[in-house]
Amino acid sequence: MEQRQVYMDHNATTPLHPAVKAALTDAMEAFGNPSSLHALGRTAREQVEDAREKTASFLGASPDEIVFVGSGSEGNNTVLSILACASRHCTLRRDRGPEIVTTTIEHPCILETSKCLADRGVDVKFVDVDAYGKVDLDQLKDCVNERTAVVSVMMANNEIGTIQDIKAIAEIVHGRGAVFHTDAVQAVGKIPVNVRELGVDFLTLSAHKIYGPKGIGALYIRKQVPFCPLILGGHQEKGRRAGTENTLGIVGLGKAIEMRAAEMDDEAKRLLELKAALRKGIEERIPDVQFNGHPTDCLPGTLNVSFDGAEGEAILLYLDLEGIAVSTGSACASGSLDPSHVLLATGMPAEQAHGSVRISMGRENTEEDVAYVVEQLPDVIARIRDMSTAYKRDAQ
């Protein structure tokens, strides 16, 4: 019998939506350069602009506020790098000093860019989070001042799923005259996001987290907010991002967003039910577990759980042998020696972080999948704990 395959690593990436796959196949025929004036070029241009309109309308933005980029990482790098430009001649910052405020739980593409800017003389402040991964708003207020060029706070965390109160954060930032960016790569298409209601100046999204292709993302840039391109040398995207448009990727992103608009609400309800069942199953069948992240302000499909005395990479690989794909915050899986910076930032002890697993469900997961995981997981954990130096059963 074929082994059951259960993919529960949707925060890492997602399979293509069948409708996206079909759209991509069709779009492959139209190879024109959107900048060309002939018929082939015009067809490609129409496809690109159609995708831009879908993306804008899904976010409550206008089409000319959307710039397509090569990835979520590129979008995030762009915003931080241009707004914290340390050049004395930079016209973007005017009177505001080169200072960045972000948080301790951001994606590495924000953290690494911040550290690189710090090496170049930019002051970077990292705001702490509480045990649930919620940003400390009082500390944020203290950090943002007249020198702050940009504040960047992720909308939903990739590891623990915690959703920030972006509207409140944007108000704090704007109250102090700074520009606000949110990395919404994990949020857009999973929870409702409206840039006008939230009041953000910049927002990053990525296609491959929402059943679109890899290598394409978008940056929302609010009208009248200062901007200069990171990638120079072309008129594309109205001079905001040089390089011939990834037309195929853009079509895929547009279709993925169209499908999100149609499916997101019902899917979120379904995923919440699946998550509740998964959590209940784990709680009932496995002792000494902790659930991480915010209990309610959390992505519908994301469940992060720590197992006492069981190392995460071993859990991941035993589950992999049973056909179940998840990810872990253990150091051993990352190739570094430190466990997840997100879990440590929530104040979790290192030994608990090493034993954490992220289960992220998506549109194709079913009740049967959850039942299969609940059936397999107890044996895997018991097997690891049985040979563990760090798990001692309570003497009854």
Next chain:
Amino acid sequence: MTTRGGWVYSETVKDHFMHPRNVLKDGEVYEEDGKGDVGNVKCGDQMIVVIKVDKEKGIITDCKWQTYGCASAIASTSILSEMVKGMPLGQAFNLSPKDIARELGSLPEHKIHCSVLGDKALRAAINDYYKRNGMEDKLVIEDARLVCQCMNVTDHEIEEAVLEGARTFYELQEITKIGTVCGQCEPEATRLLNEYVKKHFAETGAATR
């Protein structure tokens, strides 16, 4: 966890990971002649190795282990526990991670450092046996030599850093902070770095993928 359609580890690693041999079960009574306990859970890996010794012949007759560790730690210690049965103490003491990796077929290079804990714990167990039996003369103290006077970095720490992936002096500095003050030790540190890279990573089955 697959690479190019295949298991990232060899079939032997997979087999030992799925069916670890000689595990000291939680709560199991085991009257060992020597015990080694190294690493710690905070750092993500801990290993306990216990041995029984034929005192007349100086041969390891049995070996069991327990770990908080990843797949590589589990598989490498499992195979180590089989290798040392019937082995003279001196020979077992000199087993290196390279010997274990060879026996396992291959380990991804970045996982080698996960596999060193088993033989480290074994050496600790053998030393413990010597201590318990009044054979202090046989104790092998692994003396550490100070290389960087400013930042207090020893040759052992350089070796550990190499196992963690350092291949250049810069990478060594990232991990150990060696030579970040006066920088006088750079030639010696670089020499040791190359020596340890050769010792652990040259001509092994440690396939770099």
